[in-house]
Structure formats: C-alpha cells, structure tokens
Amino acid sequence: MRIALHQTRSHGLDTLDDAAREAAARGARLLLTPELSLTGYALADPAEHAEPADGPSAAAVSRIARRHGVAVVYGYPERGEGGAVHNSVRLVGPDGRALADYRKTHLYGPYEAEHYTPGTRLPVQAVLDGLTLGLLVCYDVEFPEAVRAHALAGTDVLLVPTALMRPYDTVATTLVPARAVESQLYVAYANRAGREGEFDFAGLSCLAAPDGTVPARADGEAHTVLVADADPALLRTSRENNPYLADRRPELYPSRAEPVPSLTRPEPDPV
Template sequence: MRIALHQSQAQPSTAGSGGLASLDGAAGQAAARGARLLVTPELSLAGYALDDPARSAEPAAGDSAAAVSRIAAEHGVAIVYGYPERGEDGAVHNSAQLVGPDGIALANYRKTHLYGPYEAKHYTPGELLPVQAELDGVRLGLLICYDVEFPEAVRAHALAGTDVLLVPTALMRPYDTVAETLVVARAVESQLYVAYANRVGREGEFDFAGLSCLAAPDGTVPVRAPGTGEALLVADADPVALRASRDRNPYLADRRPELYPR
C-alpha cells in the first residue's frame, strides 16, 4: 500500500474552508504520486491551538465529513483527517476519521490518551481501542499522537491484527525523540508499520516538531520529513516485507501473557 503523509502547518485562522483547500491539494498530489492513502496531522482541519474547540466541533457525519468524502472520491484516495468531534452526548473529542477512496467513512477514532492541560481542559478522552478498518486487504488501525507513546495502545493493535497503524500527530518541541526513536521502536516491538504525520511550525504557544515518517517493522524508516517546512512524503507499506519481518521477529508469538497480570 502506497501511503502519503502530509506534514503541514495550519493556523486556527485557516481552519474550515482553508483547511479543506489544503487537504484537496494534498489529496491531488498524493493521487498523482500513486498513493492509495493520505494521512494528515492531528486536528488537521480545525487547527490545534483553538481558544475553544467546542465552537468548531461537529458530528462524525457532519459538514466536514461530507466535504472530505467528496475530496476522497474525486481523487480516488483514502484520507485520514483530524477534527474536533461532538459526540451524541455533547462531549467534545479529539478525533480522527478514515474515509475510503470511494468517499465512504470506514472508521472514526476518539483520542484515548489526552496530552497536557490544554487537551484535558477541552476534550473528553475516548474509550474504544483498538479502532480498525480494512482497505485493499490491509488492516489499518488508528491512534492519535500521544496514544502511540503508550506501548500498551500499540500492542493492543498488534494483537488485533493491525498491519499499518495510522497516527495523525501534533508532536511539539522539545520532544523530537518521540518521532526519531520511540515511533520506530513501536513499529519493531509490535511488528507493524507506523505512519506518523505531524504538524510543523508554530500555533499559539506550541512549536511543532515535524519529522513525519513511515516506520517499518524491521526498524528502517523508508521516508522521513525534516523538522521544518511542509512536505508530502510517499512510501510503501509492503505486506510481503511485513510477513517476513514477523517471521524473523516473533515477539507476539513468544509473549507470555500469564506473567503480565493487570
């Protein structure tokens, strides 16, 4: 599966129609480069540093979802995008939705591990893990940013059969080591691909680290963006290489869960 990662900068002032225009351009470029799937950063449509995310929150099947579905179908590329979701009970979640290349929504995930006082103030954590979908015979999983820093969350995906873990991200400086080291370790220890799409530049008090990447289960990084500047990266997640790596590194088969009580 050829995957595109859109490392982008978006100020809150460019949310809404501006965010959709940026997404449309990225989807067109991704499709032209042969990508089947485009992954964008955390809260890619709304912007991260919002004074009140509740003002931008909308249902999973809201206007933004309809617009993204049109973009996905027009370019024939699946899209993962981030947005503030208003749940059925009125709670606001930091969410990511996967839309298929035909424009049909495949999965919606609410961030389960909220980072720092800003997110804790504005969002309610999700309670469902793992969230998965199938595309072209590949099992895709969703996490958001801080989630991937918890080995238990990634291992839950591995045990559920996730092949490629899609992680919209808003990693800030000075935590570059998360993108450079920890994401790669997660791919190796749980034997899956990790597609990590980060923001870049400043929003309010936050300075985003960039360094978007695709990390492979053999410990290699087929593609990585620099720490500054927007970029559209394209690389392949190879199911044959994944199976071979799992044969060589049987971490999941060799686990002894009876020794790991709750």
C-alpha cells in the same frame, strides 16, 4: 500500499484537497494528515469548531476522497453524545465512504484535558486493499499498551495523526520506530511543523517499518507530502524473523503487580 503523509503548517479543507491531489498524482492509495487537520490544533475553544462525525466537513472530505480516488485520514473536534467534545479522526475510503472513526483515548496535558473528553474504544480498525489499518492519535502511540493492543488485534499499518511539539523530537525519531519493531507493524506518523499559537511543532513525520527501517522521514520544518510503501511481503518476513507476539508470556505480565513485601532491618540482640 503506497501511503502519503502530509506534514504541514496549515489546515482546512483547501489544504487537504491540495494534499490529496498531490498524493494521488504520486500514486498514493491513502493520505494521512496531522492531528486536528481540519481546524488546526491551537484552538481557544474547540467546542466552537466541533461537528458531529457525519457533519458538513465529513461530507466535504468524502467529496475530496472521491474526486482524487485516495483514502483520507483527517482530524477534527467531534461533537459527541451529550455535547462532549472529542479529539477525533476519521478514515474515509477512496470511494468517499467512512470506514472508521476513532476518538483519542490518551489526552495530553492540561490543554487537552480541559477541552476534550477521552475516547473509550480501542483498537479501531478497517481493511483497505487487504491490509488491516488501525487508528491512534499522537500521544496514544507513546503508550506501548495501545500499540500492542493493535498488534494483537491484527493491525498491519497503524495510522497516527499527530501534533508532536518541541522539545519531544525523540518521540518521532526513537519511540515511533521502536513501536513498529516491538509490535511488528508499520507506523505512519504525520505531524504538523512550525508554530501555531503557543505551540511549536516538531515535524519529523515518518513511516516506520517493522524491520527497523524508516522508509520516509521529513525534517523538522518542511511543508511536504511524503510518499512511501507499506510492503505486505516485508511485513510477513519481519514477523517470521521477529516473533515477539508469538513468544509473549502474558501469564507473567499481570495487569496489577503483587504487593512487594517490605524489608525491615532486624533489631539487634540485646547485649
């Protein structure tokens, strides 16, 4: 599957339409955009921009996907049950049909904790062109448990819209490729670049492969559409050569460790 990763300083439907046009022209089957790609990340009050999952923006993105014949992953503030606001992403197929919806489960920092309600469903997956695609958002991928849950559920390509800020470049350069290797899947990671409000985004979008390679990587500043292939043959071979999932010993990984007995120094014998 040829995947396009949009690293951008801007946001909105026009930006997404331009990226989808370029992705399709370069033979991509799927376009991954950054976290909150429809509204931008630095919102004074995300609730003012929130829409239902099937709101007007969803209809507009479906038209874009159909027009260019490319699947799209986009982010937006979702108005959920009881008025809760979620940091959400939707995967739309190349026919414009919604394939999966995911609400960010691990909120980052006081800004997100103040404005968003965390999701409670993991993993979220869909199948496109014979590959199982999974969804996470930004901070989620920094938790090995979240990525391993996808691996155990059969995810082949993990799609991660992100808004990684400086100075945490090591997440993109070191941690994301490590996640791909340790869980034996592709990780597609699309970031924002440059300043937006008080936030300075690190760029460094990439596609990381399960064999430890990084077929595509942007620099820290570029406004670009990266294109690279997730190869099912490489995925099969890498999983055969690196059977981490099969060799796991979950009986040794309790969810809660046994209490460690305290050691005290014995009292000296009286003289």
